[in-house]
Amino acid sequence: MVIKVFLASSSGSTAIKKKQQDVVAFLEALKVEYAELDIACNEQNRMWMRENVPEEKKPANGIPLPPQIFNEESYCGDYDTFFDAKEDNAVFTFLGLPPPPGSKEALQAEKEHIVQNGTHAEDHPDDSAKHNGDAQGEEEEGQAGDEEEGEGGEADDEAAEVETSRGEHLAEEEEEEEEKEETDEEAQEEEDEEHEEEELQELEVDLYVYMFFFYLSPADLSLSMFFFLNRIFLVVVLLHPLTPPATAAGTFIGTPGKDVYKALQ
Secondary structure, eight states: OOEEEEEOTTOOOHHHHHHHHHHHHHHHHTTOOEEEEESSSOHHHHHHHHHHSOGGGSOTTSOOOSOEEEETTEEEEEHHHHHHHHHTTOHHHHHTOOOOTTSHHHHHHHHHHHHHHOOOGGGOGGGHHHHHHTHHHHHHHHHHHHHHHHHHHHHHHHHHHHHHHHHHHHHHHHHHHHHHHHHHHHHHHHHHHHHHHHHHHHHHHHHHHHHHHHHOOHHHHHHHHHHHHHHHHHHHHHHSOOOOOBOTTSOBOOOHHHHHHHHHO
């Protein structure tokens, strides 16, 4: 018997992805053979799953969502029923498989069988001598059962550890996503504030320029321009003094620039 797990490899829902990972990880921890059937890339798998899920198990819209679990052609359940069976230590019963000897589920099933049918010595008084004669054999069986129980307990512990680590990993991923979203929001707010401040500064500069030219009369503007050009001329003369041209004999030509040059020297 092969367990079929119908999954959606390209699902956009984070919740569905986590449920699929939970089911697959737990089956691997229990060492249960299963086959993954993708309904996102295979239309036949999608149609088969929808047709074979019982009507009473389908949601209100009539479209069952992954993961859906089957044992060959027999429907086992969805994630919610799988989770309930996991909490009750009845996963093998949920899957329609015999529990491994010594596991918690096997011991629980044995206890239920004893309670229902009864296997006490009081119900069979004639067999008391036989039970006393087989005491040694029962002790050996008890030791073998203890060993098997230990092996089953180890398997259950491994499954619990895998489930715990999976839950911790998923919680860490959620926290990282939340922190990333908060960081992106803060960065976006800072950029918006900086952009607003730049716009305000540009408006203030434009306002000052407008007020300056608005309140200046044409005469004031001409006078200001005269002083501005005069200052530029003085700066140019001081930084680059005029050098009077020289003749071929090495004497300076008597030009007004000569007097300016001497005065500046």
